[in-house]
Amino acid sequence: MRPLTDDETKTMFEKLSKYIGENIKHLVDRPDGTYCFRLHNDRVYYISETILKLATNISRDKLVSVGTCFGKFTKTIKFRLHITALDFLAPYAKFKVWVKPGQEQSFLYGNHVLKSGLGRITENTNQYQGVVVYSMADVPLGFGVAAKSTQECRRVDPLSIVVFHQADIGEFIRSEDTLT
Structure with missing residues (x-):
């Protein structure tokens, strides 16, 4: 090392x-x-x-x-x-996104977050800003990049992507051989 x-x-x-x-x-x-x-x-x-x-x-x-x-x-x-x-980034995250319970499983399978699955988003989140994704019960699920700013999220259609997937806790199972 x-x-x-x-x-x-x-x-x-x-x-x-x-x-x-x-x-x-x-x-x-x-x-x-x-x-x-x-x-x-x-x-x-x-x-x-x-x-x-x-x-x-x-x-x-x-x-x-x-x-x-x-x-x-x-x-x-x-x-x-x-x-x-994630355990070290989540407590210090400046920008957060909360997903609805129905969207959690989709995100954990590696999919992007759609507007229809968005629960809340931190105010003043810019486009392409790194965000930590939480469940509605405040459990960190992963992190991604905001595809739309907070203001844009309010007026886009429900099938628009609002957060690009980067990593999620489902990777512990899907990619356990490459994590170490």
Whole structure:
């Protein structure tokens, strides 16, 4: 495991800021200790520094993962968030979307959110803004990108896409072999 380079850190933080804005500082400076991001096999892990010190006793070729996988870098050096980061993104999300109970299963199967399944949306959400998708019971289901702004959502037809699907908790079952 190695620290991220400046370019990798910038790319990853730009992606995270689409979802949680300036709340990124809450991920690193936590009251329960210091946390950091480390790269291992093109995947970025979020790990406490105390566990990181313990992990140095394991050789790189034997280490599968340590900490929480936040995402991975593609071959074109773009950062792709994994659903395993949802527990850390959801509390700090600036823009949220709540889906109706009938739309939850469709979203969990990897489909986009339609206007007919939209329960609520955070005010002043811009188009192409990163959003965290919740059920009406405030359970985080995944994240996506707003296809329409809040104002546009009010006047579009019911079959229009309002949130593009990015990741959902159903991926734990559908893609369990690629998450680690």
